[in-house]
Amino acid sequence: MVTTFKIAVLGAQGVGKSAIVRQFMYNEFSETSVPTNTRRVFLPAVVMNGHVHELQIMDFPPISSFPVNTLQEWADSCCRGLRSAHAYILVYDICCFDSFEYIKTLRQQILETRTMPAKEDTTKAKKVKVSPPGIGISSCISTLSSSPELQITATQE
Ligand SMILES: Nc1nc2c(ncn2[C@@H]2O[C@H](COP(=O)(O)OP(=O)(O)OP(=O)(O)O)[C@@H](O)[C@H]2O)c(=O)[nH]1
Numbered sequence: 001m002v003t004t005f006k007i008a009v010l011g012a013q014g015v016g017k018s019a020i021v022r023q024f025m026y027n028e029f030s031e032t033s034v035p036t037n038t039r040r041v042f043l044p045a046v047v048m049n050g051h052v053h054e055l056q057i058m059d060f061p062p063i064s065s066f067p068v069n070t071l072q073e074w075a076d077s078c079c080r081g082l083r084s085a086h087a088y089i090l091v092y093d094i095c096c097f098d099s100f101e102y103i104k105t106l107r108q109q110i111l112e113t114r115t116m117p118a119k120e121d122t123t124k125a126k127k128v129k130v131s132p133p134g135i136g137i138s139s140c141i142s143t144l145s146s147s148p149e150l151q152i153t154a155t156q157e
């Protein structure tokens with residue numbers, strides 16, 4: 001059976017969210033900055049542990065806050081699909097302290113408003129290295145997921 005995992009990429013403006021998605025999808029990096037104005041969805045399939053998984057990667061524009069309930073999620077078209085994601089990739093720019101504070105706040109909001117399975121252990125993270133597309137900006141990615149095999153922590157230098 002093919003399962004679909006929904007992954008949301010979040011972070012402050014211009015930290016490199018779309019660049020990370022583009023690199024994962026197409027193995028390419030562009031220095032041209034094109035701000036994301038609306039949610040973009042990518043649908044790759046991956047083979048993991050001998051099984052095919054469909055991914056739904058959602059590249060979001062910066063959001064003001066994580067929607068606290070389904071009603072709020074649907075009221076803002078930019079936030080749709082956020083509350084049902086299996087994993088969150090939180091991206092920040094190592095040169096911008098505010099962008100780290102931004103994802104810390106988002107992470108807290110996710111933890112407070114999403115019901116996680118009781119047995120979940122979010123500390124078990126595998127490390128994955130993402131090929132560096134350039135220099136100057138570093139982004140750290142961390143995820144929250146109820147699916148241990150999808151918990152990825154990656155650094156980009
Ligand atoms: N040097 C360097 N530049 C990067 C890196 N990641 C992204 N950039 C550049 O930073 C700019 C913004 O990248 P985006 O991927 O569009 O950032 P974003 O977070 O999606 O931006 P918004 O959608 O506007 O929130 C682009 O000009 C990228 O080329 C990186 O790791 N190193």
Ligand SMILES: [Mg+2]
Binds near residue numbers: 060
């Ligand atoms: Mg973007």
